Amino acid sequence: MKLFHYHFWTDRVExxxxxxxxxxxxxxxxxxMEKGTVTPYHPPLEWEDFRENALLFRIIEVRRGKVNITFGAGKKPIFDHIGYLVSEEELEHICNRADVMGWKTEIGARRTFIFTPYRFKIExxxxxxxxxxxxISISRMMIKGPDESFKRDLERLFHRNLEEIVFEEGEQLQLQEVWMYGVEGSGKDPNKVIVTGC
Structure with a gap:
């Protein structure tokens, strides 16, 4: 099981x-979304090729090493979910525990989502x-949120200590910082997520 992914909505897509x-x-x-239809604008296309079209991007995926980040157009930056790479056996056990905890599970052909009571999903x-x-990989993440039971419940779901998740109390749920092996320096992305190399 490996933390590899995060997703947010943003008004700063480009x-x-x-x-x-x-x-x-x-x-x-x-x-x-273009005229009610989902249309791909994958590379080699660049923003200069379609910026004037005023497109509403449902999802953009960026990758490097064992890190996968997705984001889509929103009215403001909103942290949506994190993702773990799991084996088929781990998937079954985690979904069973989510069911026992009363958390909704949406199993799909490409991925599974668990809906937590914290307005936050797990892929x-x-x-x-x-x-x-x-x-390149994610070492750990700091997530801010109003409920200190958040991390305890995630550890119950995954049935282990989550050393890769640091929880900090805050008014609303947000991804505060991501530490990545193999990335140099430290900076803040346009959505105020601090990305720090380690």
Whole structure:
């Protein structure tokens, strides 16, 4: 089981993509709503090719090593979920525990989502091709939130201590900081997430 992913909604889609590209991430995919239809705008297309179309991007995926980040258009930055790479066996056990805890589970062909009572989802991913073998990976994350039972419940769900999740009390749920192995320096993305190399 490995923490590999985070997703948020943002009103700074292009700026967010540019920030992560400067850190060495590559764009895996871009999907926008256009006249009621989801349309791909994947590379080699660049923003200069479609910026004037005023597209509403549903999802943009950037990748580097064992890190996968997605974001889509929103009215303001909102932290949506984190993701773990899991085995089929781990997936089954985690979903069973979520059921016992009374948390809704949405099992899909491509990924599974667990809906927590904290206005926050957890993605469980079994497809290893969502990342590559480069040594870049997420070391840990600091998540702010109003409820201190958040981390305890996540540890119950995963049936282990979550050393990779640091919880800090705050007024609303937000991703505060992400530490990544293999990334140099420290900076703040356009959504106020601090990205720190380690």
């Amino acid at each position: 700026e967010t993509e540019n920030y992560y590209r400067k850190l060495g991430f590559t764009v895996g995919s871009r999907y926008a 469980l991913q079994t497809r290893k091709e969502t990342v590559n073998d480069e040594k």
